[in-house]
Amino acid sequence: xxxxxxxxxxxxxxxxxxxxxxxxxxxxxxxxxxxxxxxxxxxxxxxxxxxxxxxxxxxxxxxxxxxxxxxxxxxxxxxxxxxxxxxxxxxxxxxxxxxxxxxxxxxxxxxx
Amino acid sequence: xxxxxxxxxxxxxxxxxxxxxxxxxxxxxxxxxxxxxxxxxxxxxxxxxxxxxxxxxxxxxxxxxxxxxxxxxxxxxxxxxxxxxxxxxxxxxxxxxxxxxxxxxxxxxxxxxxx
Numbered sequence: 001x002x003x004x005x006x007x008x009x010x011x012x013x014x015x016x017x018x019x020x021x022x023x024x025x026x027x028x029x030x031x032x033x034x035x036x037x038x039x040x041x042x043x044x045x046x047x048x049x050x051x052x053x054x055x056x057x058x059x060x061x062x063x064x065x066x067x068x069x070x071x072x073x074x075x076x077x078x079x080x081x082x083x084x085x086x087x088x089x090x091x092x093x094x095x096x097x098x099x100x101x102x103x104x105x106x107x108x109x110x111x112x
Numbered sequence: 113x114x115x116x117x118x119x120x121x122x123x124x125x126x127x128x129x130x131x132x133x134x135x136x137x138x139x140x141x142x143x144x145x146x147x148x149x150x151x152x153x154x155x156x157x158x159x160x161x162x163x164x165x166x167x168x169x170x171x172x173x174x175x176x177x178x179x180x181x182x183x184x185x186x187x188x189x190x191x192x193x194x195x196x197x198x199x200x201x202x203x204x205x206x207x208x209x210x211x212x213x214x215x216x217x218x219x220x221x222x223x224x225x226x227x
Contacts, residue, residue, distance in 0.1 A: 044205075098144060
């Protein structure tokens with residue numbers, strides 16, 4: 001059974017700090033990786049996707065993928081209180097399968 | 113781009129009635145749509161996957177006769193909760209993807225309360 005593991009948190013960081021969110025996955029054949037943000041009472045919204053080993057940057061967000069170690073992480077620089085949310089990691093097996101496996105999410109709290 | 117809408121955003125119904133939730137992809141054709149359910153402070157739970165023109169594929173433990181899914185066009189999928197009961201009260205979220213990408217885009221969700 002494919003598993004995606006995330007620390008449920010909460011992860012608490014001060015405003016302006018770097019928040020580091022981690023995710024590990026069990027299926028070594030996974031090819032696509034996604035980070036979603038979900039505010040309380042709202043649906044998930046896509047932050048970014050990553051497909052290749054290394055870093056991918058988009059504004060204050062950086063996704064890091066290491067397929068050999070089977071982990072993907074999300075760094076949020078200059079964290080703001082508005083970043084306080086649950087961050088979901090999703091992993092696709094690829095190869096024609098488009099049904100992702102979601103982690104349970106990490107709750108992030110950015111305090112002023 | 114990649115906007116997904118859901119209607120209604122919230123609904124309250126009496127036990128035993130049926131409720132239909134619509135999911136639309138507004139600016140792209142969705143070859144596949146997904147239906148999720150999320151209880152308070154719980155993770156997303158995939159209920160079913162539907163491809164346009166085909167029968168939906170339900171996850172284990174999800175009653176297909178209770179949760180009817182129709183994906184009649186490339187921009188519309190519906191979920192009907194039949195004979196709803198209070199335990200069906202939840203946040204129902206759809207998502208959609210195109211044939212050219214494996215990225216899912218989520219709708220805003222529908223909060224169902226069954227009295």
